[in-house]
Amino acid sequence: MSMSGPTDGFPDNAPDAVDPLAELRGVDVRFDKQVVLRDISIAIPRGQTLAIIGESGCGKSVTLKTLIGLLRPSRGDVFFDRQKLDELSERELAEQRTRFGFVFQQAALFDSMSVGQNVAFPLRQHRRMKPSEIRDKVHLRLAEVGLPEAVVTKKPAELSGGMRKRVGLARALVMEPDLILYDEPTTGLDPIMSDVINQLILRTRDNLHVTSVVVTHDMNSARKVADRIIMLYPLSRLRPEEPQIIFDGTPEELDQAEDRRVIQFIHGEAGERLMEMREAGVTP
Amino acid sequence: MSNAPSASLSSRSPRSVLSPISNSIAAWGVLVIETVIAVGAISLFMYRTLAWMSTRLPRRETLLPNFNQVGVLSLPVIALTGTFIGMVLAVQSYSQFKLLGLESRLGAVINMSLVRELGPVLAATMLAGRVGSAMSAELGTMRVTEQIDALASMGCNPIHYLVVPRFLACLILIPTLTVMADFMGVVGGYFFSVHILGIDMHHYWDNARDFVGLWDLFSGIFKSFFFGAAIAMVSCYQGFNCTAGAEGVGRAATAAFVYSFVSILVLDLFLNIFLEAAYEQFLPDRPVLL
Numbered sequence: 001m002s003m004s005g006p007t008d009g010f011p012d013n014a015p016d017a018v019d020p021l022a023e024l025r026g027v028d029v030r031f032d033k034q035v036v037l038r039d040i041s042i043a044i045p046r047g048q049t050l051a052i053i054g055e056s057g058c059g060k061s062v063t064l065k066t067l068i069g070l071l072r073p074s075r076g077d078v079f080f081d082r083q084k085l086d087e088l089s090e091r092e093l094a095e096q097r098t099r100f101g102f103v104f105q106q107a108a109l110f111d112s113m114s115v116g117q118n119v120a121f122p123l124r125q126h127r128r129m130k131p132s133e134i135r136d137k138v139h140l141r142l143a144e145v146g147l148p149e150a151v152v153t154k155k156p157a158e159l160s161g162g163m164r165k166r167v168g169l170a171r172a173l174v175m176e177p178d179l180i181l182y183d184e185p186t187t188g189l190d191p192i193m194s195d196v197i198n199q200l201i202l203r204t205r206d207n208l209h210v211t212s213v214v215v216t217h218d219m220n221s222a223r224k225v226a227d228r229i230i231m232l233y234p235l236s237r238l239r240p241e242e243p244q245i246i247f248d249g250t251p252e253e254l255d256q257a258e259d260r261r262v263i264q265f266i267h268g269e270a271g272e273r274l275m276e277m278r279e280a281g282v283t284p
Numbered sequence: 285m286s287n288a289p290s291a292s293l294s295s296r297s298p299r300s301v302l303s304p305i306s307n308s309i310a311a312w313g314v315l316v317i318e319t320v321i322a323v324g325a326i327s328l329f330m331y332r333t334l335a336w337m338s339t340r341l342p343r344r345e346t347l348l349p350n351f352n353q354v355g356v357l358s359l360p361v362i363a364l365t366g367t368f369i370g371m372v373l374a375v376q377s378y379s380q381f382k383l384l385g386l387e388s389r390l391g392a393v394i395n396m397s398l399v400r401e402l403g404p405v406l407a408a409t410m411l412a413g414r415v416g417s418a419m420s421a422e423l424g425t426m427r428v429t430e431q432i433d434a435l436a437s438m439g440c441n442p443i444h445y446l447v448v449p450r451f452l453a454c455l456i457l458i459p460t461l462t463v464m465a466d467f468m469g470v471v472g473g474y475f476f477s478v479h480i481l482g483i484d485m486h487h488y489w490d491n492a493r494d495f496v497g498l499w500d501l502f503s504g505i506f507k508s509f510f511f512g513a514a515i516a517m518v519s520c521y522q523g524f525n526c527t528a529g530a531e532g533v534g535r536a537a538t539a540a541f542v543y544s545f546v547s548i549l550v551l552d553l554f555l556n557i558f559l560e561a562a563y564e565q566f567l568p569d570r571p572v573l574l
Contacts, residue, residue, distance in 0.1 A: 065433070068437060070433055070436055070437060090441060094436075094439040094440065094441055095439060096439075097436070097437060097438065097439040098438070098439040100437060102433075102434065102437035102438075104430045104433070104434055105430070106429060106430065108429060108430040108431050108433065108434035109431075109434075110426075110431055110434070111429075111431075121438065122438045122439070125438065125439070125440050126438075126439060171438075175438075
């Protein structure tokens with residue numbers, strides 16, 4: 001099944017050679033002097049739903065944005081469908097991005113446009129379709145995420161947080177992407193709406209057979225939607241020789257993990273953080 | 285106590301004496317490096333804008349709202365500013381010219397000041413405040429709410445979709461608005477001079493016609509293209525590089541106005557030097573005002 005070979009530009013010794021759709025290979029990302037990701041290698045096979053977990057500031061969202069070329073790594077390579085994103089021109093990269101769907105943490109809907117225009121936006125930009133076809137597709141996608149037709153004319157500011165996220169999901173799905181990325185899809189939502197979003201992620205995976213990456217620190221969500229979970233750890237708490245990925249396995253394996261840092265995170269225990277805060281003069 | 289002698293020694297060491305000087309040199313070095321980086325970044329931003337503009341023009345539905353925002357909605361404020369500047373020029377120049385018995389030359393002074401300098405500069409300044417800050421705040425908000433990332437993630441180039449239409453709107457419409465400011469200033473100056481100060485209309489227009497030529501009008505409009513481009517570039521760059529939060533957006537909007545204004549003045553100086561040299565070269569027989 002391996003597609004690798006020295007001639008096609010795809011690495012021979014990929015971490016997971018089972019036809020990865022997307023891959024980070026030895027990636028470092030830094031902002032000025034601050035290193036956020038260090039030597040990250042992740043291969044995402046087609047059809048997999050990968051959850052990336054970790055505490056705030058550990059580089060989860062940066063990983064997601066690096067995967068689709070929104071951020072350029074300072075070292076290492078990013079591959080999508082066997083193409084190295086670094087080697088693509090701006091125009092070719094834009095073309096590739098039509099194969100991604102990105103659901104942003106705060107939905108990132110264009111607030112100057114209505115819901116319908118937001119969902120139709122990628123189609124208007126990249127497909128030659130009649131207005132009636134676009135309208136039908138928008139209604140279909142909105143129905144899939146459980147939104148009534150009446151929301152089409154509303155502005156994003158008139159919607160609740162959960163509705164905005166669902167519109168964001170409908171917009172991400174409208175181009176029928178190969179890879180869909182969710183940046184903290186359940187953050188800020190009540191438990192019921194969180195579950196609705198989880199169910200939508202599962203339904204999307206089953207109906208469209210799409211590869212998904214979910215960045216979250218919601219353990220319920222990660223366990224519910226993921227086939228595989230990766231945990232990142234903040235570099236500020238690691239020694240230079242320690243790997244930043246401290247767990248890579250199935251949700252079942254996560255529950256049996258013996259790493260103290262993983263156990264602390266999945267059980268939501270402050271641990272030594274309280275002591276550090278006291279030492280820094282901050283009393284919680 | 286044991287540290288005291290060494291501290292006293294170190295305070296007299298050459299390194300300690302030189303440290304304020306080296307710190308100051310380092311601070312200047314940082315400033316120079318940051319300035320070079322900023323100039324490089326904005327040049328690259330401009331290059332990418334021009335590259336996208338030459339490859340593919342934006343669609344009508346993205347261009348027209350920007351034309352409306354920059355052109356149509358700015359008309360009233362530009363017309364009002366132009367009218368009052370014309371009248372203020374009449375008020376300020378009248379007493380001095382009357383002392384010399386040259387009040388009928390007011391038409392020449394007002395109209396020349398307006399079309400060559402005040403019309404373009406004030407129209408550009410008003411637009412830097414009205415349009416530049418708004419552009420920067422809008423793009424800054426889009427940056428902090430990840431709307432710009434959303435555009436890029438959907439395969440739309442944010443420079444092509446957001447910057448090129450704004451750049452074109454400023455480039456094309458600021459000269460048009462300058463003509464409007466000139467016209468309203470001429471009308472305002474005429475109204476105040478003739479109807480309030482009682483200057484003879486025939487002499488007023490006669491002098492204006494003799495001393496204000498096509499070159500003056502051309503030089504004002506020529507400069508306004510550069511002002512429009514500078515306002516769009518500076519404002520969009522500030523918006524695109526906005527830091528997080530409401531404070532970041534506010535700072536970007538303020539910086540957009542301040543840097544646009546400074547750019548207008550700096551460009552004005554260099555363009556005037558260039559235009560004067562061109563005038564001397566091609567049209568040496570200039571009419572003398574006094």
